[in-house]
Amino acid sequence: MPDAVSLAGKTVLITGASSGIGWATALAFASKGANVVLTARREERLRELRDKIRESGGTAVFIAGDATDEATAEECVALAESEFGRLDILINNAGAGNYKNLVDTSVDEYDWLMDVNMKSSFLFARQAAPGMIAQKSGEILFISSVAGLQGYAGEAVYCASKFAQIGFAQALDAELRKFGIKVGTICPGGVKTEFAVGKGRTEEGVQNSHMMEPSELADAIVFACSQPRNARILQMTVRHMG
Numbered sequence: 692m693p694d695a696v697s698l699a700g701k702t703v704l705i706t707g708a709s710s711g712i713g714w715a716t717a718l719a720f721a722s723k724g725a726n727v728v729l730t731a732r733r734e735e736r737l738r739e740l741r742d743k744i745r746e747s748g749g750t751a752v753f754i755a756g757d758a759t760d761e762a763t764a765e766e767c768v769a770l771a772e773s774e775f776g777r778l779d780i781l782i783n784n785a786g787a788g789n790y791k792n793l794v795d796t797s798v799d800e801y802d803w804l805m806d807v808n809m810k811s812s813f814l815f816a817r818q819a820a821p822g823m824i825a826q827k828s829g830e831i832l833f834i835s836s837v838a839g840l841q842g843y844a845g846e847a848v849y850c851a852s853k854f855a856q857i858g859f860a861q862a863l864d865a866e867l868r869k870f871g872i873k874v875g876t877i878c879p880g881g882v883k884t885e886f887a888v889g890k891g892r893t894e895e896g897v898q899n900s901h902m903m904e905p906s907e908l909a910d911a912i913v914f915a916c917s918q919p920r921n922a923r924i925l926q927m928t929v930r931h932m933g
Contacts (some may be wrong), residue, residue, distance in 0.1 A: 857876050
């Protein structure tokens with residue numbers, strides 16, 4: 692049977708890396724020998740994560756910036772290519788949540804959610820694709836949600852942004868597969884992170900829940916990116932046992 696692809700020496704760009712799923716995913720890839728490019732808005736957190744990876748013998752660099760800004764995507768892809776020669780894997784993880792009924796959701800909140808969850812995905816995929824097309828290999832993985840598979844009351848706009856990610860990924864799979872590029876989505880249920888705390892979730896509620904630990908989801912993300920060359924995971928749902 693074909694062996695899993697080694698991640699040693701691969702270059703991975705992770706958005707939303709300053710906490711939660713992104714933080715854990717960076718550590719998981721670094722432990723496999725991958726070169727990790729980190730980005731998020733909080734520079735001090737990125738520096739802490741970079742140093743943690745380096746102290747354990749890994750390789751990491753970072754750029755602090757807003758994932759909804761095209762310049763951030765350009766700079767991150769350019770950094771991956773200048774530091775490591777290429778970009779092999781893009782993890783579109785940056786995201787936000789806001790659990791509100793429709794009539795309580797403002798236009799500004801709608802724009803913010805769509806920008807953070809979908810526009811950032813578009814910007815980073817758009818910047819990563821040319822290099823992957825040229826090298827005839829690569830992987831683009833979107834961290835969507837079970838809310839991208841089913842609508843939930845009080846989450847209409849969040850669900851819309853996550854459904855959009857999945858449709859975008861499916862279209863990119865059809866567009867980019869001929870270049871040897873894999874595109875897929877991970878659809879997790881609840882994860883114990885800062886996500887949506889103060890916007891429908893509380894710290895206490897998250898910590899006392901059956902939600903997954905970020906490291907548990909990070910293992911699934913690494914697994915999806917370790918498939919044999921001729922296999923791809925289009926969509927994976929990961930849920931806790933609660």
